[in-house]
Amino acid sequence: MADTKQVDEGTDVRQAAKAERRAARLAKQIASFTKAHGGAEAQVAYIGQLGARIVLVGEDGGWGDLVAPTYAIAEAAVQKSGVTVHEDFDGEFAAKVKTGPYEWSRMAGIQVGGPSNSNT
DSSP, X not given: OHHHHHHHHHHHHHHHHHHHXXXXXXXXXXXXXXXXXXXXXXXXXXXXXXXEEEEEEETTSOEEEEEESSHHHHHHHHHHHTOEEESSSOHHHHHTOOOOHHHHHHHHGGGGTOOOSSXX
16 A cells, blocks of 8 residues: 555656646746747636647737646746736737738638638
């Protein structure tokens, strides 16, 4: 019985260390984005079994996102990076996003002559 407990504790320690490494890698990516865009803010959204999406908006209006395997890892990553985190992606935060012709054509798809999602 004691052997089983030691195995479980060892597994928990390994999983925690793996999660910590993943959060550190994400924080490094967030820091890189922040540096490239003169600062950044973030919002974390749960996306089901896929984990959580970290949406980043730079001070210059540039934006991007990262996916973490769990919401907890995403939260740890944004906390480590030191960026401001918003509860929702709306209002003044959303207004900071600048989109260009590429984004508009992708959002509209074939309705306005943008690239289609099929090869026909």
